[in-house]
Amino acid sequence: MSAEELLIIDPLELRFPFELRKPISCSFELLNKTDSHAAFKVKTTNPRKYTVRPNSGVVPPRSRCNVTVTMQPQSEAPLDMQCKDKFLIQCVSTHPGVTPKDISQETFNKEVGKNVQECKLKVVYVSPPRPPSPVPEEPEEVHSPRASRTEMVNQDENSAPRDQIVKLMEVRDAIIQQNGKLRRELEYLRRGGSQKRAGVPLLYVLLIGLIGILMGYLFRKS
Template identity: 35%
Template sequence: MSKLEQILILDPPGDLRFRGPFTDVVTANLKLRNPSDRRVCFKVKTTAPRRYCVRPNSGLIDPGASVTVSVMLQPFDYDPNEKSKHKFMVQSILVPAGASDLEALWKDAKPDDLMDSKLRCVFEMPSDLEKVSEPESSKASSGSRAAGLSTDDAETRRLLEESKRLQAEVGKLLEENRQLKDEGLRMRKANQFDSSVSRSSAAMLSKDPASRSLPSLLVVIAALFIGFFLGKFVL
């Protein structure tokens, strides 16, 4: 006699996916639906019972009803290079009319009466988590760096403004110094001109014999005039 096909409809049908990070309990839900007109008894088994907590791990599903099984993966150190070999199996059996002792039903069930479905466990890290997992702890530090940068920017702006102010003052002082230099140069030129004129005048007087004899000539002329008038008065 061939093995009975699973009467329950499983959702998901083949893989139980657990999404990290796995530093806390991660839960995957498995929905079992009974599409038949008979009651179905089920059990959920795993190859790694210490790593998972299953609630409920067994039960009874009425015709047309469904049950959600929570499979809770316990925290562990995730290694992306390690492939998961964990598997789950959902066994089910049709409940005969009038049966009430489910434990006895499972104990007395023949292998050909059992239906089962196997599921593979898949561990996955979301792509965004894979990108963030490494710098996740650095987000706070990046925030502090941003704050530090903003503080540095304010300090830089203050230093730039102070530098501009100092440059303006230096430019003003240089302009005043240039004006003072120009004024001093003009004064020196004027003094040089005055001194050169004085020296040239003195040189001319010292070099002109006529200028030196002019007082004597005047005295002689005056004496002649005086003698002429005195002589004329006496006569």
């Protein structure tokens, strides 16, 4: 860019995220880095297709102006997404106090001693950004019938020893209770109990011995 330029235009192309049947807008900026007032006007080769706001105005010294271009809804996409539309920005130095209402086409007539600067902008269609894909849900674990039967068998195998232990503990408790009863009977006989039970102590002794052997066996099993 030369030092004589009144306005710096950014960007130098209009990029529209093209979508059918929707109005689409983009913008560019006019930057005045000089100490002069700069009048501007925006033209297009297809005025029915676009709306420009503002389409003319004055940019004060050391300031900027934002211009928005809106494309009307389109019913069909152009071939290969190529667009031949053009925009022309004209600017000229003007004196302080000029308002947008004072600007006309004659303001930009090329006369002797009048420096009218022009800049062309091209139109580019771009594909709109795709929405982010949803996060896939984790598939639920599917258990096959064979796996279920295997788990049931394993549960039965694990529960069988527990059932046996519970039964053995019940038998053990019953034997302990019976053993206590027999010991009390034996003690009673030793103290001179009934004569009818005189021949019984030997039988009780044998029973107590057998119970002790059975209890030892059950404890080892558990």
